[in-house]
Amino acid sequence: MTVHPFTYDAAPMRVRFGAGVVEELPAEIGVLGLRRALVLCSPEQEETGRAISRALGAHSAGVLAEARMHVPVEVARRARDRAADLGADSCVAVGGGSAIGLGKAVALEHGLPVVAVPTTYAGSEMTPVWGLTENGRKRTGKDRKVLPVSVLYDPELTVGLPVGLSITSGFNAIAHAVEALYAPDRSPIVSLMAQEGARAMAEALPGVAVGDFAARTAALYGSWLCGACLGATTMSLHHKLCHALGGTLDLPHAPTHTVVLPHVLAYNQDAAPDAVDALSRAWSTRDPARRLWDLAGELGAPRSLRELGMAESDIGRIAEQALRDPYANPAPVTYEGVAELLRAAWRGEPPG
Structure with a gap:
């Protein structure tokens, strides 16, 4: 190591x-x-x-x-x-x-x-x-x-949080852990917290979907860990895109994270092997991006930007916003790459 x-x-x-x-x-x-x-x-x-x-x-x-x-x-x-x-x-x-x-x-x-x-x-x-x-x-x-x-x-x-919002809120939390695992300013402690937070949240969400209180408790524990990771590291392409989609198009925050995350993770997986290894351990898979997309489908969460109200004609300007101001990201951020990512997310296609 x-x-x-x-x-x-x-x-x-x-x-x-x-x-x-x-x-x-x-x-x-x-x-x-x-x-x-x-x-x-x-x-x-x-x-x-x-x-x-x-x-x-x-x-x-x-x-x-x-x-x-x-x-x-x-x-x-x-x-x-x-x-x-x-x-x-x-x-x-x-x-x-x-x-x-x-x-x-x-x-x-x-x-x-x-x-x-x-x-x-x-x-x-x-x-x-x-x-x-x-x-x-x-x-x-x-x-x-x-x-x-x-x-x-x-x-x-x-307990009173609607199931649909609970699920997308959980994906929002997982996004914090995912980006922390490949952030340039990550540390061993933060990486451990991110892996555990991602594990706890993904494991809890099926129980949250059926109203299990112990699962809600575990999900809140996972959200604490994931949020602490976000607070300790630098945000990358995923959060940049979600801020653009929310601020410019007023798309709902947590559902937008849910839709976009598998696609950004797939975009970055080849350039972030340590993050892939950590998420593979957390979720018992060799393709974390596809596992997230599958989990969203299993739980009835949104999987396309189109169903959140985004027009296909908005893809270009959101891609342009994603290239404004430099920020760290494992894979090079290009207009063509981001536009293709957004097209797949808009259509609801599997990531990658």
Whole structure:
């Protein structure tokens, strides 16, 4: 085994995991030295957000149920202004990537610490990556001040997540692990976490599809590992494409990851043998890209960009966006290669 030079920089946050742990949120706020938190959630999660607000009691500054996919800049500004008007000294982001992304935007612009309570497997809570969408373009960046100061993983909060969204959210998490395995700044610890996270999530998803609570618990464990990998490494072609598809075409975030991931993995497999070996061990296969595509089909997840609402005529401009700004990727990124990848993903063809 050859160990290459690396840097390992652990994320500075508390993590609490277990069924019912959200009941300890008021105590957690106190431990962190915070006083009044604005609860952020999406309109679909408003009932959960208000339950969290009631549980916080005097620690709650109110609820803002306006989180949306890809964090539109105007929503971020409203959240920032609401927090200031209510005298909040922190935010509790309840939900998936939309709510936690909104919390990050407030942290970025207003400096308020965020406590994350994930209800999906997106993994955003473990990363310093923020994103804002304005005028049809999604900007992303990294800043450690957007990292939540505490994350509470309670599998009981994932029970109400619809099965279809649970499955695509799980594929979103796997995407973090896949890219971490061939990232230029990976480390042995992150690679171990990525392999275990990918294994745990893929193994749990069939159980999640039939409502098994133990499987949901295992999936939340997998999402934590996968999200931590995303937070510790550099994103590549897969995330670049998904950000372009989401920010430009407003395609749904997790389903887009689900469709695109097998094709990007196939694009990179020949150039990333160590990643292929790790995923082969995790999934007991010699073709990880095809295994992912097959798993999506077995679980009834989307497998084409066409069914997500993308027009075939959009392939060219998304491919052009993927070539803007340099970034690391195992295989060379060319317009022809990316356009062909997108054509296969649009049609719903097997990867590779």
